[in-house]
Amino acid sequence: xxxxxxxxxxxxxxxxxxxxxxxxxxxxxxxxxxxxxxxxxxxxxxxxxxxxxxxxxxxxxxxxxxxxxxxxxxxxxxxxxxxxxxxxxxxxxxxxxxxxxxxxxxxxxxxxxxxxxxxxxxxxxxxxxxxxxxxxxxxxxxxxxxxxxxxxxxxxxxxxxxxxxxxxxxxxxxxxxxxxxxxxxxxxxxxxxxxxxxxxxxxxxxxxxxxxxxxxxxxxxxxxxxxxxxxxxxxxxxxxxxxxxxxxxxxxxxxxx
Numbered sequence: 001x002x003x004x005x006x007x008x009x010x011x012x013x014x015x016x017x018x019x020x021x022x023x024x025x026x027x028x029x030x031x032x033x034x035x036x037x038x039x040x041x042x043x044x045x046x047x048x049x050x051x052x053x054x055x056x057x058x059x060x061x062x063x064x065x066x067x068x069x070x071x072x073x074x075x076x077x078x079x080x081x082x083x084x085x086x087x088x089x090x091x092x093x094x095x096x097x098x099x100x101x102x103x104x105x106x107x108x109x110x111x112x113x114x115x116x117x118x119x120x121x122x123x124x125x126x127x128x129x130x131x132x133x134x135x136x137x138x139x140x141x142x143x144x145x146x147x148x149x150x151x152x153x154x155x156x157x158x159x160x161x162x163x164x165x166x167x168x169x170x171x172x173x174x175x176x177x178x179x180x181x182x183x184x185x186x187x188x189x190x191x192x193x194x195x196x197x198x199x200x201x202x203x204x205x206x207x208x209x210x211x212x213x214x215x216x217x218x219x220x221x222x223x224x225x226x227x228x229x230x231x232x233x234x235x236x237x238x239x240x241x242x243x244x245x246x247x248x249x250x251x252x253x254x255x256x257x
Contacts, residue, residue: 002031002248005200006032024219032056036091038066061093064093097132115143124251154173175224198246
């Protein structure tokens with residue numbers, strides 16, 4: 001298994017990170033992807049990567065809810081990190097109009113900047129979208145013909161949006177919310193090819209059933225796989241293998257456009 005979105009570098013894990021990683025490995029996790037929130041995330045991510053060699057892949061990016069008056073300096077530091085060659089991709093980036101709409105213009109500008117970097121550096125992106133699917137897709141569509149690739153993390157869109165996204169080579173990141181009875185995606189996710197799905201936890205957030213309301217961790221990605229297996233009518237081993245292959249493909253894929 002590959003957990004394609006987890007924040008194990010956050011303070012919530014500082015007291016038991018060895019046990020958290022051990023449980024993830026015992027559950028079958030071969031690798032975990034660490035997306036940054038802002039430039040200050042990078043040192044903690046680097047430290048974790050050094051502590052567990054080969055287990056993590058690092059992504060550098062500026063999260064939309066972390067955009068403040070200092071964002072140009074944040075972007076400068078993130079670009080310098082990406083230029084080091086140590087990072088697998090760019091993330092977590094995107095748009096979020098759930099908490100605050102006052103910085104919408106800055107969110108759009110920062111997103112475009114980081115998508116431009118993805119094309120320049122030939123790196124995949126991890127996209128955060130909350131209450132902003134139409135706004136985000138309007139921007140992302142400008143990059144379809146340029147070969148942009150990546151994951152719509154914690155996919156919360158409609159079937160029509162899902163079909164458009166995967167048609168243009170993106171993956172849907174499916175996490176713990178797929179185990180919730182009120183999840184709209186439960187009603188249509190099996191209409192999307194499994195070859196366009198990757199799994200994630202977004203730890204420490206969005207714990208799957210039966211851990212809902214508790215701290216999430218990467219070992220719980222196994223519950224996401226079981227839920228998908230049930231919805232698709234496949235064996236869990238098959239879903240695990242296919243979603244892992246999808247993640248590896250995205251990581252190593254190079255832009256040929």
